[in-house]
Amino acid sequence: MKKIFVLDTNVLLHDPNAIFAFEDNEMIIPAVVLEEIDSKKRNADEIGRNARYVSRLLDGLRDKGHLHSGILLHNGGMLKVELNHRSFVKMQEMFGETTNDNRILAVALNYKLEEDKRKEARPVVLVSKDVLVRIKADVLGLNTQDYLSDRTADPADLYLGCLTVNVHPSLIDEFYSYRYLLVKDLQVGYRLYPHEFVILKDEMGTSKSALLKVNQDGTRLEPLFLSNDPVWGIAARNAQQRMALELLLSDEIPLVTITGKAGTGKTLLALAAGLLKVEDERKYKKLLIARPVVPMGKDIGYLPGEKEEKLRPWMQPIYDNLEFLFDTKKAGDIDKILAGMASIQVEALTYIRGRSIPGQFIIIDEAQNLSRHEVKTIVSRAGEGSKMILMGDPEQIDHPYLDAASNGLTYIVERFKDQNVSGHITLEKGERSKLAQLAADLL
Numbered sequence: 001m002k003k004i005f006v007l008d009t010n011v012l013l014h015d016p017n018a019i020f021a022f023e024d025n026e027m028i029i030p031a032v033v034l035e036e037i038d039s040k041k042r043n044a045d046e047i048g049r050n051a052r053y054v055s056r057l058l059d060g061l062r063d064k065g066h067l068h069s070g071i072l073l074h075n076g077g078m079l080k081v082e083l084n085h086r087s088f089v090k091m092q093e094m095f096g097e098t099t100n101d102n103r104i105l106a107v108a109l110n111y112k113l114e115e116d117k118r119k120e121a122r123p124v125v126l127v128s129k130d131v132l133v134r135i136k137a138d139v140l141g142l143n144t145q146d147y148l149s150d151r152t153a154d155p156a157d158l159y160l161g162c163l164t165v166n167v168h169p170s171l172i173d174e175f176y177s178y179r180y181l182l183v184k185d186l187q188v189g190y191r192l193y194p195h196e197f198v199i200l201k202d203e204m205g206t207s208k209s210a211l212l213k214v215n216q217d218g219t220r221l222e223p224l225f226l227s228n229d230p231v232w233g234i235a236a237r238n239a240q241q242r243m244a245l246e247l248l249l250s251d252e253i254p255l256v257t258i259t260g261k262a263g264t265g266k267t268l269l270a271l272a273a274g275l276l277k278v279e280d281e282r283k284y285k286k287l288l289i290a291r292p293v294v295p296m297g298k299d300i301g302y303l304p305g306e307k308e309e310k311l312r313p314w315m316q317p318i319y320d321n322l323e324f325l326f327d328t329k330k331a332g333d334i335d336k337i338l339a340g341m342a343s344i345q346v347e348a349l350t351y352i353r354g355r356s357i358p359g360q361f362i363i364i365d366e367a368q369n370l371s372r373h374e375v376k377t378i379v380s381r382a383g384e385g386s387k388m389i390l391m392g393d394p395e396q397i398d399h400p401y402l403d404a405a406s407n408g409l410t411y412i413v414e415r416f417k418d419q420n421v422s423g424h425i426t427l428e429k430g431e432r433s434k435l436a437q438l439a440a441d442l443l
Helices: 009-014 031-040 046-064 089-094 100-116 131-139 169-178 239-248 266-280 307-326 333-340 372-379 408-416 434-442
Strands: 004-007 026-030 078-082 124-127 143-145 162-167 197-202 209-214 220-223 255-260 286-291 344-348 360-364 387-392 422-427
Touching: 004 009, 004 100, 009 031, 009 046, 026 031, 026 100, 031 046, 031 078, 031 100, 046 372, 089 100, 100 124, 100 131, 124 131, 131 143, 162 169, 162 239, 169 197, 169 209, 197 239, 209 239, 239 255, 239 266, 239 422, 255 266, 255 408, 266 286, 266 307, 266 360, 266 387, 286 307, 307 333, 307 344, 372 387, 372 408, 387 408, 408 422
Parallel strands: 004 026, 004 124, 026 078, 124 143, 162 197, 255 387, 255 422, 286 344, 286 360, 360 387
Antiparallel strands: 197 209, 209 220
16 A cells, blocks of 8 residues: 655755655655755755755756646655645644644644545655654654665674684685685675685684685685784784774775774774875875764864864874874874874865875775765765775764664665775774773673
8 A cells, every 4th residue: 555755854854865765655745844955955064965956856846747736756656745734733732832843743643634534544654864753753643764765784784894604624724725715615605795804713613713805806715915913013903903904905905994883993003004005105195084074962163273273173083093103202293293294184074075086095084974975975086096994983973864774884885895896894892991892882
């Protein structure tokens, strides 16, 4: 049976093409949603871009007919801008205040009451990314759901980049003898992706094991090409960190993604690898480090000073790691070092749009706060000879409409996992301190 979906403003501002995601059902856009979209269209951020995109999209659909009467979409669905179901009488009993959220809820409720009178009533579903709106809808007896079409995968099923397989000890001996194994000989029953790591363990319970990596073609398992020597004074403390360095230092993998909880060493390992490649090996012309300007908690507002002074509070986590790598002793030493090293640049992602960045080692920190569109914009900046690293913790998201399965970092991990130009690893063990690991696990 076909359904009626009432769309909240945040759904369209999150994904401007959401109206095409509901197949052959009927989509209702309350008139108040248009007012809210209009109020956002002058924003200079992605919300503003999406508001303008939705406005142009709806304007283009007017060529097919009147929006308030309903327009047939190419996928068989029906889109309607609602003007006639705005009565607030029923809502008054539960929520007296006439807020925009309550006006949207009133439209959904009035549709439901109207459908309940029909012999073959269609289900009415309110779609919103606002948790409290969904709770209020539930109180009103409305069916409600989050917008799930942009979810990459269930968080429990996200690609980890590493697999542990219990095998007969003879297979481990064969690997050490011939220095490779064919993927088909492993017989795991599912696909292994290019540059995926595999830990072989003895199914008999002995300590015999081997660490391998799938080759670029996805056909062979080969040993890691790196030794476990320190990189700019940083040595891998666990198997996953060694895998991360393998990806970071490989010149054959232009895109690397790293996820993990706080304190697992993501930023430190990436910076150490970048300094080695730029300063020691001269493989890249410049080390560019950037992160999105998204506050945790209440924003502190405008900051005084020039661009560098404004960016310093946002970029301080990067400077903390650079101070550790350069072993600075006094406050301000790292600024003097960076001033004398024109090959290292710390930027905010605000300034990356429109650029072409060839021949650089690019590190994007806190990428979990990026949307799918923002990730596409950033990765498409990479010019010839550049290597791009995206890293973050999908469980620590400060963006109001993103979660562990819909943010840009997990999106690119899932979309690129079968491409031979990329590699991914999830770091699991915290190495910052025992306290930091407990905080990441317990809090």
